[in-house]
Amino acid sequence: MKARYFIILLTVVFVMQTILPSAASAAAPKVDAASAMLVDVTTGQVLFAKQEDSMLQPASITKLMTAFLTREAIQAGKLSWTQEITPSDAALALTRKPGLARIPLLNKPYTVKELYDAALIRSANEAAVTLGEAVSGSEEAFVKEMNRRADELGMTQTTFANASGLDSESAGLPGDNLTSAKDLMKLAIAYLTTYPEVLDVTKRAYVDVDGVRFDATNRMLANRDLAYPGMLGLKTGTTNEAGYCFIGVSTRDGRTVLSVVLGATSDEERYAATKALHDYAYADFVMTPILRMGETISKMATVSQGEEEQVAVRTTNDFEVLVEKGRPVPEPEYDLLDLEAPIKADTQAGMVTIDSSENVRYLEGEAPPKMALVTAESVDTASFLTRITRAFLDFLDQIRLALGKISLVEQVEML
Numbered sequence: 277m278k279a280r281y282f283i284i285l286l287t288v289v290f291v292m293q294t295i296l297p298s299a300a301s302a303a304a305p306k307v308d309a310a311s312a313m314l315v316d317v318t319t320g321q322v323l324f325a326k327q328e329d330s331m332l333q334p335a336s337i338t339k340l341m342t343a344f345l346t347r348e349a350i351q352a353g354k355l356s357w358t359q360e361i362t363p364s365d366a367a368l369a370l371t372r373k374p375g376l377a378r379i380p381l382l383n384k385p386y387t388v389k390e391l392y393d394a395a396l397i398r399s400a401n402e403a404a405v406t407l408g409e410a411v412s413g414s415e416e417a418f419v420k421e422m423n424r425r426a427d428e429l430g431m432t433q434t435t436f437a438n439a440s441g442l443d444s445e446s447a448g449l450p451g452d453n454l455t456s457a458k459d460l461m462k463l464a465i466a467y468l469t470t471y472p473e474v475l476d477v478t479k480r481a482y483v484d485v486d487g488v489r490f491d492a493t494n495r496m497l498a499n500r501d502l503a504y505p506g507m508l509g510l511k512t513g514t515t516n517e518a519g520y521c522f523i524g525v526s527t528r529d530g531r532t533v534l535s536v537v538l539g540a541t542s543d544e545e546r547y548a549a550t551k552a553l554h555d556y557a558y559a560d561f562v563m564t565p566i567l568r569m570g571e572t573i574s575k576m577a578t579v580s581q582g583e584e585e586q587v588a589v590r591t592t593n594d595f596e597v598l599v600e601k602g603r604p605v606p607e608p609e610y611d612l613l614d615l616e617a618p619i620k621a622d623t624q625a626g627m628v629t630i631d632s633s634e635n636v637r638y639l640e641g642e643a644p645p646k647m648a649l650v651t652a653e654s655v656d657t658a659s660f661l662t663r664i665t666r667a668f669l670d671f672l673d674q675i676r677l678a679l680g681k682i683s684l685v686e687q688v689e690m691l
Contacts, residue, residue: 305552310519310539313457314553316561317465317525317532320642321598323557328457331433332538335513335521336399336493337460338441338453341422343396344467346388346407347474348425355410357392360385366415366448367405376401376446378493379485390485396474397483398490399512401440408439415439415449429466430641431459443515452517457536461639464510464523464534475525478509495547496524502547504554510534512546520546526554533557560601566608567595567628572652575610577625579655582617588652589625595647603635612649617657622650 307326314324349355362385371377378400386403388410394403408418415438422436437444437451444452467474481497482489493512495502506526513521520540526533535553540546567573569591576586589612599605612626626649632638 305549305556307537307549307552308540308545309537309549311457311536312538312549312553313461313536314557315461315465315534315639316557316598317468317534318530319598319645320465320638322637322639323533323561323598323600324553325457328461328536329433330538331454331456333443333452333515333518334441334455334460334538335453335515335518336401336441337455337511337513337521337523338436338439339395339399339404339513340460340463340467340511340523341425341436342404342407342418342439343392343474344463344471345411345418345421345425346392347467347471349411350388351471355388357387357389359388359410361388361391361406361410362386363402363406364409367402367409369448370402370405370440370442370446373446376442379403379483379490381406382486386485393477393480393483394485394490396477396509396511397480397492398485399493401442404440405438419449426459426463429459429462431455431462434459441513441515441518443517446515457538458640460523460536460538461534462641464525464536465639465642468525468532468534475508475510478511478525479507494522494524495543496550502551504551514543522546522550524550524554528558531558531563561598562601563596564599564605565594565596566605566630567591567647569594573608573610573628573649575612577612577615577651579615579617579619581657582615582619582655583657584655587615587619587625587655589649590652591628592648592650595628595645597630597636597645599635606630606633606636610649615651615655617655619651619655621652621654625649625651 311327311330311332313328315322363381371380378398379394381402391403391407394400405415408415412418412421418439419436426434433456435454437453438447438449441453444450481499482491496504496507506528508525510523510525520543521538524535533554535550537546537549572588572590577589579585579587608628609631610628627646628649629646630636630644638644
C-alpha cells in the first residue's frame with residue numbers, strides 16, 4: 277500500500293514539473309531577436325542576456341560611438357557646440373542615395389550641436405559623417421579613432437568600419453561595423469556615466485533642421501505611438517543586414533535600466549522586445565536589503581594587545597542588492613582587518629561585498645557593491661600582566677601542537 281502511494285506521489289510531482297514552468301523561466305521575457313542584454317545601470321547588475329557575445333552588425337547604433345567621440349572632442353576643446361561645419365561632398369552624397377537621407381543637409385554651414393542632435397535623434401547619416409570629419413579630418417581617420425576608443429573601453433568584440441553604421445556599399449568604405457550586445461553595454465554606460473546630459477537630446481521626439489521638423493526614429497518616446505513610461509532614448513539602428521536594433525534607456529522609481537536588442541526581424545519586434553525587457557526589470561527585480569545601517573554582523577574582528585581579543589563589527593549604511601523574485605537572497609562576503617588595541621568605536625574594520633553568482637551577476641568591468649564596516653565599540657590595551665599571561669598560554673599551545681606531531685616513542689626518548 278505504501279509503495280502504491282509513493283508511486284502516485286512521484287507521478288503527481290512529475291506531472292506538475294512538466295506542466296508548470298519554473299518561477300525563473302516563467303518570469304523571463306520573450307525576446308525575438310538575435311541578441312539582447314538588460315542591465316540595471318544603478319547597480320551594474322546584468323538582469324537578462326541572450327547571445328550577448330555574438331558579433332553582429334549594429335547599424336546606426338554605431339552613431340553612439342560617433343556622438344561619444346564628438347562629445348569628448350568638445351570636452352577637450354578640439355570642437356565647440358557653436359562651431360560651424362560645412363558637410364563634405366562625401367557626406368552630401370548620402371543625401372542623394374535613396375533610403376539613406378534621414379535629413380537632407382545642404383551645402384551650407386551647420387553647428388556641431390545641430391549635427392550632434394540630428395545624428396542622435398533622427399539618425400542622420402550625413403550628420404554622423406560630418407561630425408567624424410570634424411573630429412579627425414576624414415572619416416577614415418575617424419574610424420581609427422573609433423577603434424582605438426573601443427579598445428580603451430574593453431570592447432573586445434567590436435570593429436568599426438565607418439561613422440554612420442551603413443553597410444560598406446552604402447557607406448563607401450570597406451568593411452562592416454561589428455559589435456556585440458555586451459560591448460554596446462560598455463559603450464552606452466560609459467556615455468551615460470560621463471555625459472548624462474546626452475539624455476536631454478535622446479529623449480526629444482523631434483529635431484528641427486533648416487526650419488523643418490523631423491520626428492525621432494525612436495517610437496517609444498513620450499507622445500509617440502509606442503510611448504513607454506520613463507523612456508529616455510537612446511539609439512535605433514536598421515539595415516537589411518543588421519535587422520532592427522535598439523538601445524533603450526528608461527528610469528522609474530529611482531532606478532535606471534538599459535537594454536540592447538540586436539537583429540530583431542521587424543520594427544515592431546525590437547520595441548516589443550525592449551518593452552518586455554524593461555517591464556521585466558521593474559516588475560520582477562526588487563532592491564533587497566542584505567544588511568541594515570548600524571546592524572552588527574555575524575563575524576567579529578580580531579584585536580591584538582586588547583583587553584578583549586575580539587570586537588563586534590557593524591555596518592555604516594544599508595547594504596542592498598537587486599534580487600529576482602523567487603530567487604534566494606545572496607550571502608554577504610566579509611573581509612575583516614586584523615586590529616591592534618587601543619581602538620575606538622567606529623574604527624575601520626573591513627568591507628562587505630556580494631560576489632557574482634548564479635542569482636547575482638555584474639556587467640564585465642563593473643565592480644560588485646562594497647560597504648565599509650566599523651567597530652561597534654572601543655577596546656583598550658590589555659594590562660602588562662594580561663599580555664604576559666596570554667603570551668605564556670600561546671607558548672604552551674605551541675608546545676602542545678608540536679608534541680602532537682611527535683610520536684609517543686619520540687616523546688619518551690626526549691624524556
